[in-house]
Amino acid sequence: MKRKIGAFDLINGLVMLLITITMIYPFWYVLCYSLSDMGLTGGSKLLLWPRGFSLDSYTVAFSNATIMHGFMISVARSVLGPLLMLFISSMAAYAISKNDLVGVKWIRRFLFFSMYVSAGLLPGYILIRTLGLTGTFWVYILPGVANVFNIVLIRAYVETLPAGLEESAMIDGATYATVFFRIVLPLCVPVIAAVTLYACVGQWNSYIDAQLYNYRNPELYPVQYILYNYIAVKAPTKEASAAAHGLITTAHSLRMSVTIITTIPILLVYPFLQKYFASGLLVGAIKA
């Protein structure tokens, strides 16, 4: 009993299209502006398409050593952070999935309770200072290596694997470590991929840690924090205008191109992100 396509479908489709536009257009506008020829844009009006075409603002951005260095810092933290997190969290997840581990109940409580506890910004700040992590790259990586939420997700997945696989290996004399790295981990690829990707995005998007801990160390600024400074300091930056000799660009268009450059890595992984997300692998498992 199929219904015909009527006025409701058209209006509903239109509303959905409008919602989609509000989600995409702001970013599209920035892309168009960054590609526009600054000689032609008198004022900044709403654009559907770049006015003229110029890659000058990208040339300026890519020839700016500060921006490129920030980009490398961001890449480094987005690769190293998730790898270390994955290594430490997945091992822990496997261990707490063993119900016969002596004391496992207490270890689980110790880990899970930490999700609801936070000493707050300042005690955290004092700790990082006391550990001597301020002014180092490691302040981006170490605090997040044991992600309890991810441990819960991975453990839930490990528990769905058939127990027989492990048992036969154990009878053949394999150790827990061998079983984990050779058998369990390869079977966990879907959840591992989802968690890793999510961690990468988290690392790529952070900037507040740079503001809090590496404020005095410009060589450790991730690109997000550099972009933040471009927006917060509304005047054109000296280095940018110095690099801009001969090219027609403005501080405004440089902000736009840096915004786009910073967005591109997320765009590249977006199909995978939304696949894992829509499948509920991340969201639905919250209560696991």
Add this chain to the structure above:
Amino acid sequence: MTHGVQTAGKRVALQKMVRQRQLYLMLLPAVVSVAIFTYAPLFGWWMAVSDYKLGKSIFQAPWAGFKYFEEFFTDTAGAGHVIVNTLVMNVAALVLGLVCALAFAIFLKEVRWSKFRRFVQSASFFPYFMSWVIIYAVIYALFSNDGAVNASLQSLGLIDKPLNILGNPNTSWGLIITVDVWNILGYNSVMFIAAIAGIPEEQYEAARIDGATRFHEMRYVTLPNLIPTLIVLLILGSGSIFNSYLDQFFIFTNTLNISTMEVFDYYIYRFGLKQGNFSYATAVGVVKTIVSLILLVGVNWISRKATEQSLF
């Protein structure tokens, strides 16, 4: 149980632990890391009841009693706006965010072209994965005084002066609530879309046999099936009603709109790290954490009684 059995039990457990030593080794880095980065900072709460100076050990700080807590609770002129701002923005964003996502999921289900439906859902996540810096950069490009929206409205003659929504105390709440609802729509709707996928097709067939129209189906089949999900998400979300993202407010708060934009997390940052008043700011943080924890346990208890669903 006799003494002999107990010691035998202990010996068996010990043997088991030796056999499981690799598992303990695998747990060690995670346990140590959680102990250091989550539990150890709790000692920092000592700062709230002592006179702490940055650079010294917190354990050398002299006892100050509860004067910093008193300061916070009695100096309502200074802190009252922070409580109001935090609650208004978080409650409104939570309720509107979930209700909009619910409506979005219901109407998205009615879209007949499956490719278009998938495209809309994909697009709805887009802002969620962007950093607050990027979001602000984009909003700034469109809505700042010389941004595209103001420039276009001015050239059309619709407004004389630019609408300064980013630095105006009258627009802070509306700005944050709108941005939050927009940002979280895709994320929130995933739960509802999953719930819709779980509604048995027979319910719709039965409704159609009874002569239900599309609106009847949405109103009397889809919506009632989503209400439990909505209630659970509302209850669980209310546990974090005092928490804001410093990433977000650090960038949206400026000297012009601070009176209506400042939330707890920013206030703590401002007093602690900007003004160096660690003891007072920590006391505020402790109050926030304890109230949040009570709230979380409370709503969790209500949720378990009312809907048989709970966080722990």
